[in-house]
Amino acid sequence: MIEALAPMDGIRKATRRGLSERLFAWLLISPALVFIGLIVAWPLLETIRLSFTDATLGGESYIGLANYVDLFGSSKFYDIVGRTFYWMFLAVTLKLIMGLIGATLLNAAVPGKALFRILIMPPWVIPIAIGVIGWKWLYNGYFGLISGLLLNFGIVDERVALLSTKTSAFYSAVVTDVWVGTPMVTLFFLAAMQGVSRDLYEAAWVDGAGRWYRFRRITIPQIMPVIVSMALLSAIWTFNSFEIIWILTEGGPRSATTTLIIDTYKVAISSQRFGEGSARAVVIVVLLAIFSLAYMFFLNRVNRYYGAK
Amino acid sequence: MLMDRLNILQKIGIYAALFLFLLFVLLPFIEMFRVSLRPLDHLMTTKFTWWSDDFSFQAYSDMWVTVPLLGRYILNSIFIATSVTAITMVVVVPAAYAYARLEFPFKAISLGMFLAVNMFTGAVLLIPLYRTLRALGMLNTYWAMIIPGVAFLIPTGIWLLRSYLEKIPKELEEAAYVDGASRVYTLRRVVIPLAVPGLIVVGTAIFIGAYAQQFLFAIAFNNVREIQPLPAGLYEFIGYQFVTWNEMMAAALTGVLPVMLFFLFLQKHLVAGLTAGAVKE
Numbered sequence: 001m002i003e004a005l006a007p008m009d010g011i012r013k014a015t016r017r018g019l020s021e022r023l024f025a026w027l028l029i030s031p032a033l034v035f036i037g038l039i040v041a042w043p044l045l046e047t048i049r050l051s052f053t054d055a056t057l058g059g060e061s062y063i064g065l066a067n068y069v070d071l072f073g074s075s076k077f078y079d080i081v082g083r084t085f086y087w088m089f090l091a092v093t094l095k096l097i098m099g100l101i102g103a104t105l106l107n108a109a110v111p112g113k114a115l116f117r118i119l120i121m122p123p124w125v126i127p128i129a130i131g132v133i134g135w136k137w138l139y140n141g142y143f144g145l146i147s148g149l150l151l152n153f154g155i156v157d158e159r160v161a162l163l164s165t166k167t168s169a170f171y172s173a174v175v176t177d178v179w180v181g182t183p184m185v186t187l188f189f190l191a192a193m194q195g196v197s198r199d200l201y202e203a204a205w206v207d208g209a210g211r212w213y214r215f216r217r218i219t220i221p222q223i224m225p226v227i228v229s230m231a232l233l234s235a236i237w238t239f240n241s242f243e244i245i246w247i248l249t250e251g252g253p254r255s256a257t258t259t260l261i262i263d264t265y266k267v268a269i270s271s272q273r274f275g276e277g278s279a280r281a282v283v284i285v286v287l288l289a290i291f292s293l294a295y296m297f298f299l300n301r302v303n304r305y306y307g308a309k
Numbered sequence: 310m311l312m313d314r315l316n317i318l319q320k321i322g323i324y325a326a327l328f329l330f331l332l333f334v335l336l337p338f339i340e341m342f343r344v345s346l347r348p349l350d351h352l353m354t355t356k357f358t359w360w361s362d363d364f365s366f367q368a369y370s371d372m373w374v375t376v377p378l379l380g381r382y383i384l385n386s387i388f389i390a391t392s393v394t395a396i397t398m399v400v401v402v403p404a405a406y407a408y409a410r411l412e413f414p415f416k417a418i419s420l421g422m423f424l425a426v427n428m429f430t431g432a433v434l435l436i437p438l439y440r441t442l443r444a445l446g447m448l449n450t451y452w453a454m455i456i457p458g459v460a461f462l463i464p465t466g467i468w469l470l471r472s473y474l475e476k477i478p479k480e481l482e483e484a485a486y487v488d489g490a491s492r493v494y495t496l497r498r499v500v501i502p503l504a505v506p507g508l509i510v511v512g513t514a515i516f517i518g519a520y521a522q523q524f525l526f527a528i529a530f531n532n533v534r535e536i537q538p539l540p541a542g543l544y545e546f547i548g549y550q551f552v553t554w555n556e557m558m559a560a561a562l563t564g565v566l567p568v569m570l571f572f573l574f575l576q577k578h579l580v581a582g583l584t585a586g587a588v589k590e
Contacts, residue, residue, distance in 0.1 A: 024492050025413035028403035032423065032463050035400060038441065039460030040426050046437030098330075105327050109313040110320060116327055118576055120334050125517055125572050126565045127386075129524035129540035133561060134337025137344060137554065143352055145340050183334065187580055240430035243524050261432050269529070274436050281433040288428045 044285070050278035057272050067279035076255075081287075084239065084259040087174065091238045094178045096231055099185030104215070106186070107193045117190070124183040132247040135176045139163050139248070166256035169249050173257050177244050181237070185230050192223035228302045232295040236288060260284050338562075345369070345559035352554060369563065372556035375546065378534060382542030383564045386523060389451065389538050390568075393458040393519035398512055400459065401466035402504075406496055408467060409474035410482070426464040431457055431525050442530055453530035454523065454538065462518050466511055473507035473582070474500070510582030513575050520568060539564040 051067055053060040071077050102120060106113050123131050138145050141161025150156045162168045200218050209217070220227075242261045245251060251258035251266060258266070264284065268277020315323065344352060346364040373379055407413070408420055431438065438457060439448070447453045481503065485495045501508070527541035534542075543564075546557035572579075 020492075021411055022413040025407040025411040025416075028407035028411070029419065031400040032404040032467065033419075035456075035460045035463055036423065036426055039438065039457050040429060040434065043434040043437035043441060044429070046440070047434060050436065098333075101326070102330050105323060105330060108323050109315065110323050110327075116331065117580070118573070119331055121572075121576065122338060122569065123334060125520075125569065127521050127523060127540045130543070130561045130565060131337055133543065133557065134341045137558070138337060138340055145336075179333065179337070191580070236428055240428075240432065242430060242432040247524075261430065265432055265435070268436050277436060284433050285429070289425075292425065292428055 047278045047281050047285075050274055051282045053275045053278075055274035055278070057274075060275065063275070067276050070276070071279055071283070080255075080258055080260055080263050083170075084261075087170075087177075087259050088235055088238045091174050091177045091181070091241075092231060092234045094174070095181040095185050095234050095238075096227065098178060098182045099189045099230070100227075102182065102186035103189035103193055104219075106190050117187075120183050120186060122183075123180055124187075128180055128243045129247060131180060132176060132244050135172075135179070136163070136248055139172050163249055164253055166253055169253055170256050173245050173248050176248060177238060177241055180244060181234055185234060188226055188230055189223060192226040193219060196222040225299070225303050228299055232292075232299070236292065236295075239284075239288065239291070260287075341558040341562055345555050345562060347555055349551075349553055349555050368553075368555040368559040372546075372553075372560045372563075375553055375556050376542070376560065378537075378542065378545075379560055379564075381535060382537055382539045383567070385451075385536055385542075386520065386538040386540070386564065387567065389454050389458070389523060390516055390519040392451070392455050393462065394512055394516045396455065396459045397462045397466050397515050397519070398508065400463055401470055401511070401515075402501065402508070403496070404463075405467045405470035405474055406500060408471045410479070420467075423464045423467055426461070429461075431461060431522075431529075435529050439530065447530075449531050449533045449536075451536055454526045454536075457526050457530070458519050458522060461522065462515050465518065466515055469514060469582075470504075470507060470511045473511065474504060477503050506578065507582065509575070510579055513572070513579045514582075517572070 050060070052062060052064060054063045054066070106117055106120075139147075139162040141147050141159045141164065144162070146162060147156075147160045150160060151158075160168070162172045196219060200222070201214055204214050204218060239259075240261055241259075242265065245257050245259065245262050246265070249257045251262040260280065261284065264277055264280040267273050267280060271277075345368050346366065347361055348363055348365070348367065351361060351363055376382075404423075408416065442448050442453050442456070445452075447456060477500065482495050482499055485499045490498070523538040524540040527538050531537060531541075539561075543557055543561055546553050546560065
């Protein structure tokens with residue numbers, strides 16, 4: 001190896017490398033491209049094509065924009081879109097608040113915080129479907145813990161089946177979604193808080209700033225880029241959240257928990273109206289694309305504003 | 310440090326708040342455990358009672374009889390998650406290296422496209438995905454649950470590993486080049502050994518993702534009971550007449566235990582590694 005180090009040789013090698021770098025790079029990413037192409041990109045194009053057809057199990061024929069016309073002409077659809085954004089807004093806000101509270105508590109100088117940090121992780125680590133089974137039991141009207149405690153303390157007179165009335169089912173699903181998302185948000189906030197320079201706090205403390213002031217004026221601005229990225233990541237995941245609602249309520253009662261994802265699944269898979277389902281899927285993709293463009297834009301502004309690199 | 314000093318009241322306050330926070334996070338698990346300890350007919354009693362003197366571990370042995378394939382489901386879950394992790398890593402390592410080190414046309418655009426995949430969920434692509442898997446002859450096989458799992462984890466893997474690889478000093482690779490090592494040799498013998506801590510972090514994160522996402526692909530693309538993963542298999546406790554809730558909870562807790570233990574060993578590295586990207590961009 002070493003004997004080949006004549007100067008000319010080095011130059012020739014550099015040129016050859018320069019030429020092959022592109023090819024080598026594309027070779028390296030090609031397995032990933034094949035996977036994404038086959039499992040995401042191709043099905044996505046197929047979905048777009050199917051949305052212009054009346055595909056069912058029986059066959060398909062081109063029907064133009066009819067699926068979209070139906071969709072945008074039905075008031076039920078606007079209810080679902082509204083509900084999806086309300087669901088997303090509520091769940092993400094609560095996750096961020098819980099994450100901030102949790103991270104602040106875990107960041108406090110008290111003994112045992114390493115143990116507490118481990119204890120908050122299980123909802124994140126176990127399969128979502130399994131955690132949700134636990135919640136389904138908690139919400140159960142006959143023998144669920146929540147209903148039972150409310151009865152025992154005399155807050156309610158009869159059993160409350162939280163998943164069987166429209167309003168309580170919706171908010172119960174929100175609580176479970178917040179439960180699933182909180183640990184990860186908390187851990188990212190905690191890491192960000194631990195990365196804030198101690199000097200800033202000390203300088204403020206010497207000047208007589210209290211804890212709340214330091215939190216508001218130092219911690220929050222310093223971790224703002226992380227808050228914004230977690231907000232938008234959580235938003236995308238909450239928007240797409242399928243298993244939680246499906247296992248708890250399957251979108252019911254009377255559509256009270258039907259978000260866009262659930263509606264798409266019900267139409268496309270449960271009723272096997274592939275064409276109509278695909279039109280809904282395309283709407284989701286477009287809404288999410290708009291959303292993530294806003295994400296990039298907003299993240300850039302925040303990073304610039306708070307002087308991150 | 311003086312500034313961090315808390316008086317006794319503040320400490321009590323913090324512990325009380327931590328307790329409430331943990332109660333919210335752990336409540337379903339505590340309740341699942343409590344349910345798993347009670348005989349089924351006592352669960353359905355008229356009056357709700359928290360404590361009971363008939364706690365037993367009976368459900369933990371009965372569950373294997375009610376659902377004879379339970380052991381298979383747990384192993385299937387671990388097998389699927391492990392396969393997804395292995396394949397994803399094989400795909401992600403070269404790609405992450407390319408994005409961390411090499412210059413090539415459409416680099417930024419293709420990376421952006423990979424990251425955009427994070428916006429999608431399998432749920433919106435189920436119909437064409439079903440057809441694709443059928444065309445490939447993968448329906449009702451392990452592949453039907455592994456291949457989509459890999460695809461949806463590749464973007465996260467590339468993103469996490471790329472930022473890790475960027476932190477490895479370039480000089481070592483350059484030294485290998487100068488010595489005449491080929492690109493593949495450098496990647497295999499210089500970069501990968503240096504990246505082992507990062508590979509563990511990213512691998513664990515992928516495993517958690519693969520383990521968490523099994524439900525949807527399993528119910529959509531597989532109806533062979535023998536290869537079903539745990540989250541889908543648990544539904545067998547929901548019988549025609551009644552649900553054996555206590556055994557279902559026992560099975561759920563038993564099934565996640567191996568992974569929880571595995572995770573416990575790695576949690577420190579995992580959290581530090583995963584959040585590193587969030588702290589220093």
